[in-house]
Amino acid sequence: MDTEVAIIGAGLAGLRCAQVLSSRGVAVRIYEASDRVGGRVASDVIDGFTIDRGFQLLNTAYPALRRSVDLSGLDLRAFDRGVRLEQVNNRRLLLDPRQNLFSGPRTLRNLPGTFQEQLQLGRTLAKLAFGASPHLPEPELPTAQWFANSRFSGPLVDEVLQPFLAGVTLDPSLSGSSTVTALILRSLLRGRAAVPARGMGALPGRMAMDLSPGTVLTQCRVAAITPTGLSTSHGEISAAVVVLATDWPMAQELLPQLGSSEMNAVTTWWHALPESPQSKVVCLDLEPSPITNTVAMSAAAPYAPNGKGLIASSAPGTRADSATDGAVREAVARCWDVEEREVELIATSIIPHALPRMSVPLNLTPPLEVAGIVVAGDHRATASIQGALASGERAAKGVLKKLGRAKKA
Ligand SMILES: Cc1cc2nc3c(=O)[nH]c(=O)nc-3n(C[C@H](O)[C@H](O)[C@H](O)COP(=O)(O)OP(=O)(O)OC[C@H]3O[C@@H](n4cnc5c(N)ncnc54)[C@H](O)[C@@H]3O)c2cc1C
Numbered sequence: 001m002d003t004e005v006a007i008i009g010a011g012l013a014g015l016r017c018a019q020v021l022s023s024r025g026v027a028v029r030i031y032e033a034s035d036r037v038g039g040r041v042a043s044d045v046i047d048g049f050t051i052d053r054g055f056q057l058l059n060t061a062y063p064a065l066r067r068s069v070d071l072s073g074l075d076l077r078a079f080d081r082g083v084r085l086e087q088v089n090n091r092r093l094l095l096d097p098r099q100n101l102f103s104g105p106r107t108l109r110n111l112p113g114t115f116q117e118q119l120q121l122g123r124t125l126a127k128l129a130f131g132a133s134p135h136l137p138e139p140e141l142p143t144a145q146w147f148a149n150s151r152f153s154g155p156l157v158d159e160v161l162q163p164f165l166a167g168v169t170l171d172p173s174l175s176g177s178s179t180v181t182a183l184i185l186r187s188l189l190r191g192r193a194a195v196p197a198r199g200m201g202a203l204p205g206r207m208a209m210d211l212s213p214g215t216v217l218t219q220c221r222v223a224a225i226t227p228t229g230l231s232t233s234h235g236e237i238s239a240a241v242v243v244l245a246t247d248w249p250m251a252q253e254l255l256p257q258l259g260s261s262e263m264n265a266v267t268t269w270w271h272a273l274p275e276s277p278q279s280k281v282v283c284l285d286l287e288p289s290p291i292t293n294t295v296a297m298s299a300a301a302p303y304a305p306n307g308k309g310l311i312a313s314s315a316p317g318t319r320a321d322s323a324t325d326g327a328v329r330e331a332v333a334r335c336w337d338v339e340e341r342e343v344e345l346i347a348t349s350i351i352p353h354a355l356p357r358m359s360v361p362l363n364l365t366p367p368l369e370v371a372g373i374v375v376a377g378d379h380r381a382t383a384s385i386q387g388a389l390a391s392g393e394r395a396a397k398g399v400l401k402k403l404g405r406a407k408k409a
Pocket of ligand 1: 014039053059385388
């Protein structure tokens, strides 16, 4: 046997599974198709700018994240809790009063919707944020339906909830599960959204440091699997247990019994500005531009060289042609009060398979084992860093059980 446990994919799910198994003395190897660890969480440096694989943030309240890394080792840089609603001649800041005590009255004035809706939103968010366990909406519904039943409508949905969540779930129709939306809102309210100073890729980089050298074999593509072996670009590998921790479409290709996969896509445009803006909140562009949100990464983290600014602007879907690029540049200039000629495109991240679609009804605990293969990945939990890490932990537990090495309760 080549290894006790063979894991396919060194994304967060595969890395977390390997971390847990290694800590229990299990011999494990990860076979990774690309040239590095991290999967969808990665960073490149382009012309001195740190460019993540699409705009993404980690949340300090994710329980599985806290179990996976020492957050103090990531040198986290937090964004402010709030959003800016951007319209021509109408710029409204909605700041969480915990961010700035004196912002409360202004935020209430700026928040669209009737007083009744604002009160109801406050109640809903307070229940989500401060309950000891998540106060999930019952029954589970498409998010848009949950909002309608909660009597959220009109500008409160159209100008705040829809554009904000479209940027997070990449589902502008809000057809995804209310359970996932509630969990997202809960973690945003309980934790801080942040990036490591050196880019999101520092997270998987740090996790990989817990593994012995040689545990991850990169540039090794897996072409076929059985419960006890893999066919790879480096030859045949035998193992006592196989863990499939790829993204959903590849998992379905290697293990068709998983059924069809549905993914949401995103495009992020990265622009340099001559100077960094100061605002550390996500800006929602309510004008009819191609972008949903735009964020000054350099206001929170040292993502840009020499005092320059780095802006990440995103939209669900894959769309980067010269007409769209031009319209995005125009929107960035408008949102950040600069001339269009000062906005320089550094990179575009086009990610067709960004997030698994979280359709209703959602099964948060699908079978761990399918046709003798242990399956992990965000598509087996929630479409998030938390979901990927938690699925890796669940897979590790299942492997230990299969190997007869589970801890006695
Ligand atoms: C643009 C974007 C923004 C996001 N924003 C956030 C956010 O703000 N907050 C949040 O919590 N989450 C966010 N996410 C989600 C989060 O990044 C993912 O849920 C998580 O990283 C998924 O990890 P994973 O291990 O399940 O899968 P992946 O990261 O996809 O890892 C799978 C690995 O398998 C490898 N692989 C695939 N096929 C093979 C093969 N045949 N052989 C060998 N290896 C293979 C891949 O190369 C990859 O390394 C975002 C994701 C994207 C793309």
